[in-house]
Amino acid sequence: MCKEASHLLSWYQHYYETAGKAKRCPQCGQEHIVFNGSGVRTAEFWIDDDGDGKVVHVNDIPIRRFRCQDCRHSWQLLPPGLMPRRRIQLCVVAKGLERLLAGDTLAQIAELCHCSLSTVRRWIPWVADVADPADLMARLVEVVGAPIAVPTPAIPPRINSNPTWRRAAKVFFGFEALAAALRMEPPGLRSVVCAVLGNRDRHTTYARPSIPEFGIKRFGGQMGIFVM
Ligand SMILES: [Zn+2]
Known part of the structure; x- marks a missing residue:
């Protein structure tokens, strides 16, 4: 893994570890939310380095999942700057x-x-x-x-x-x-x-x-x- 990818990955790992539980269900608005495991994402970023910049591929970005106990809706907490359903950012x-x-x-x-x-x-x-x-x-x-x-x-x-x-x-x-x-x-x-x-x-x-x-x-x- 290149140093830019490793830097991005540690930022996302820190976010995963420190982001608290979601406050409210995006589906029904209720507040009975529980953790529902986690998953990983792959994403590609453009990084401007000393030269012209380059695409950096990051594997295993950890993503938290939550579930609403009222309506059973489950969703992912995407870290800032990461687009849903897109590998290429x-x-x-x-x-x-x-x-x-x-x-x-x-x-x-x-x-x-x-x-x-x-x-x-x-x-x-x-x-x-x-x-x-x-x-x-x-x-x-x-x-x-x-x-x-x-x-x-x-x-x-x-x-x-x-x-x-x-x-x-x-x-x-x-x-x-x-x-x-x-x-x-x-x-x-x-x-x-x-x-x-x-x-x-x-x-x-x-x-x-x-x-x-x-x-x-x-x-x-x-x-x-x-x-x-
Ligand atoms: Zn709900």
Whole structure:
């Protein structure tokens, strides 16, 4: 195991050992919660090191399980920054998007991110659907507290000509701007999405990527988590 993987693993082990019991059932809201064993996860992260950065593979991340004694619902306590049901973490996806915008081909990104070409192809529509760029901008104005001119980086023509790719680029920039305004760690795609999702599940599969909190016109007032 490389030193970055071992560092990440010890952080997650510490979280596993020190995180207390869940207070409330996410299903029924009752408070009769018991520990229900544990499991392990595998995850891949993008780590910026002295060079250009690299993908780090971490095995055996320990995850606690809880069960509600009222409704029998059981769930996992995912540590902060770890996405449910995804091996490849959003920091890797963000690096892929960043390289796409910088002109890399999908094949180059697949090689850099240690994944298949089809995986990289799926990332783009996924990012495009996670949030509405207009909602992200509205949220940014709310966070900053005044209308602001957001510096929008130039979108290369080959991306601009494809509506899904163009939207993915706008969502990507929107998350970066929001993370900067919230003083969250870049990449914004990871820090903001993980903060909003918390420990909830089922919002992150490819089949249903959108996160309700970002549809602020439709789901007004659910973004309290952004006041940090
Ligand atoms: Zn329950």
